Amino acid sequence: MDGVFNALYQFQVSFSLLLLSAIGLAVIFGMMGVINLAHGEFMMLGAYITTIAGTNGAPLALAMLLGALGVGLFGAVMEIVVVRRLYGRLLDTVAATWAVGLILSQGTLILTGPSMQGISSPFGSFSVGATSYSWYRVALGLVSVALLIGLYLLFMKTKYGLRARATIQNPSIARALGVDTPRMYTITFALGSALAGLAGGLFAPTATIVPFFGVNYIVEAFVTVIVGGANALVGTPIAAALLGAVNAALGTEFGLYIGRVGLLLTTIVIIRVLPDGISGLIDRWRMRPTDSRSGR
Amino acid sequence: MAIADAATVTMLDVSGITAGYGRTMIVRDVSLAMRRGEIVAIVGRNGVGKTTLMQAIIGLLPLAKGNIALDGKAISTAPANERARLGIGYVPQGRGVFPGLTVEENLEMGELINVRAGVTRPLDIAFQYFPRLAERRSQRAGTLSGGEQAMLAIGRVLVGQPSLMLLDEPSEGLQPNLVQQIGDDILRINAELGTTVLFVEQNIELVMHLAQRGYVMDKGAVSAELGGAAVTSQETLIRYLSV
Numbered sequence: 453m454d455g456v457f458n459a460l461y462q463f464q465v466s467f468s469l470l471l472l473s474a475i476g477l478a479v480i481f482g483m484m485g486v487i488n489l490a491h492g493e494f495m496m497l498g499a500y501i502t503t504i505a506g507t508n509g510a511p512l513a514l515a516m517l518l519g520a521l522g523v524g525l526f527g528a529v530m531e532i533v534v535v536r537r538l539y540g541r542l543l544d545t546v547a548a549t550w551a552v553g554l555i556l557s558q559g560t561l562i563l564t565g566p567s568m569q570g571i572s573s574p575f576g577s578f579s580v581g582a583t584s585y586s587w588y589r590v591a592l593g594l595v596s597v598a599l600l601i602g603l604y605l606l607f608m609k610t611k612y613g614l615r616a617r618a619t620i621q622n623p624s625i626a627r628a629l630g631v632d633t634p635r636m637y638t639i640t641f642a643l644g645s646a647l648a649g650l651a652g653g654l655f656a657p658t659a660t661i662v663p664f665f666g667v668n669y670i671v672e673a674f675v676t677v678i679v680g681g682a683n684a685l686v687g688t689p690i691a692a693a694l695l696g697a698v699n700a701a702l703g704t705e706f707g708l709y710i711g712r713v714g715l716l717l718t719t720i721v722i723i724r725v726l727p728d729g730i731s732g733l734i735d736r737w738r739m740r741p742t743d744s745r746s747g748r
Numbered sequence: 749m750a751i752a753d754a755a756t757v758t759m760l761d762v763s764g765i766t767a768g769y770g771r772t773m774i775v776r777d778v779s780l781a782m783r784r785g786e787i788v789a790i791v792g793r794n795g796v797g798k799t800t801l802m803q804a805i806i807g808l809l810p811l812a813k814g815n816i817a818l819d820g821k822a823i824s825t826a827p828a829n830e831r832a833r834l835g836i837g838y839v840p841q842g843r844g845v846f847p848g849l850t851v852e853e854n855l856e857m858g859e860l861i862n863v864r865a866g867v868t869r870p871l872d873i874a875f876q877y878f879p880r881l882a883e884r885r886s887q888r889a890g891t892l893s894g895g896e897q898a899m900l901a902i903g904r905v906l907v908g909q910p911s912l913m914l915l916d917e918p919s920e921g922l923q924p925n926l927v928q929q930i931g932d933d934i935l936r937i938n939a940e941l942g943t944t945v946l947f948v949e950q951n952i953e954l955v956m957h958l959a960q961r962g963y964v965m966d967k968g969a970v971s972a973e974l975g976g977a978a979v980t981s982q983e984t985l986i987r988y989l990s991v
């Protein structure tokens with residue numbers, strides 16, 4: 453019984469780590485086809501804003517919200533100033549966003565020094581059998597699920613979501629139907645950035661606050677997005693669950709290092725079989741020819 | 749006084765426009781004018797620049813020269829999304845439905861058209877003209893038949909109740925009976941909603957069925973204007989369209 457609980461706990465820890473790390477990257481990649489190499493630094497920025505707000509007396513939830521808003525705003529400006537000029541030039545956006553990331557981490561190092569006093573993780577711990585668990589890690593799992601539901605509603609049930617999905621499918625037709633597509637891109641990039649900032653803020657109480665904070669999550673973020681494919685709503689959660697299961701199973705049995713190796717090996721196998729990721733497979737299945745009249 | 753009259757009579761005024769891709773100019777010095785409620789055809793052989801002209805009118809391609817006015821208001825530099833909001837409903841060649849969106853979602857995408865007019869815009873108007881779309885409202889557009897996609901593309905702009913509809917080869921890929929039916933639908937839309945229609949077409953029957961007058965394009969320019977008699981004469985049309 454304790455073993456089962458432990459396995460479930462470890463799974464949801466891995467799942468939420470992968471999902472939260474990846475979701476902002478996945479939204480920007482999936483909705484815009486842009487690979488944001490500053491993603492890790494956006495998470496770092498979120499962690500710093502959250503920590504600074506938290507140590508200055510803001511309630512933790514508010515501090516995290518400020519982290520998300522701050523990074524979202526930064527993302528909006530970056531889209532207008534840098535990314536917008538490079539659409540359709542994948543390698544150029546990769547280089548430009550990488551450069552922004554470097555400026556952010558080096559700038560933070562210069563401004564705040566090699567590390568910052570962190571905030572402690574709230575809610576305390578509980579025990580099942582002889583093992584002690586963190587309530588905060590459980591909360592991260594719940595936040596991940598809530599975030600997914602929120603994003604699903606945003607993209608599937610709002611006008612913004614509809615127009616964003618239309619824009620990714622055919623930007624010129626969307627534009628000819630009245631959609632201000634440049635503005636859609638700015639909003640979407642800001643949304644992905646805010647999600648990165650939120651993830652950074654959520655992880656801040658569990659990590660040391662250093663300018664290279666993002667490095668701890670960037671591998672997880674990228675493997676999840678690659679395995680998930682271009683559809684952030686469908687692919688990312690499934691990939692996070694799949695990779696989370698592998699990572700947790702191996703990690704509990706053989707330690708963190710083997711858990712991480714397993715993550716990468718699983719990724720390699722999956723992209724070998726499914727070059728466009730899990731959501732590519734699902735999209736092909738959903739677009740299969742059907743004939744509703746014959747009732748097949 | 750005379751100016752005000754002219755502005756209300758001429759709804760679309762394209763004067764001397766030149767447009768193309770990058771540095772290659774395809775459409776050269778094209779002028780055309782439409783009165784409110786007219787149905788006008790643009791005919792011409794493959795590759796003469798008909799689609800390029802339509803894209804320049806809706807604003808997907810910038811003008812190198814010339815001017816476009818809608819209801820007396822210059823729109824030459826307005827982006828496509830702004831022109832749509834001012835009342836132009838564009839149905840591109842090949843339909844341009846969003847394959848991954850449902851029929852209903854595709855129709856909702858027409859809501860921004862003519863949004864400046866401020867009328868309410870229920871999706872029902874599309875179902876009224878194309879009842880088949882109602883049966884398929886939650887089906888993904890990519891899985892519709894060619895005829896249904898043609899209806900969806902027209903229904904989608906209809907939702908916005910455009911003052912001007914631009915149709916680029918509505919008959920393309922359709923069986924003769926469907927061409928006839930789409931033609932009837934366009935006539936009904938024009939008669940009942942007062943929508944002005946500018947359409948590109950190579951199907952002679954459809955041109956004869958719909959057009960009140962027309963323009964012939966050749967090598968990116970208007971080479972002839974066709975009056976009411978010419979657009980209903982099969983011989984004349986064959987002469988302009990044959991290779």
Ligand SMILES: Nc1ncnc2c1ncn2[C@@H]1O[C@H](COP(=O)(O)OP(=O)(O)OP(=O)(O)O)[C@@H](O)[C@H]1O
Nearest residue numbers: 769772774792793794795796797798799800801841
């Ligand atoms: N995106 C593009 N980039 C460069 N050249 C283009 C592009 N699209 C079209 N052209 C060229 O412009 C010319 C006119 O093309 P356009 O599509 O306007 O012709 P059309 O009259 O609509 O032909 P069709 O009857 O076959 O649809 C062609 O020579 C074509 O090769």
Ligand SMILES: [Mg+2]
Nearest residue numbers: 798799800841
């Ligand atoms: Mg064409």
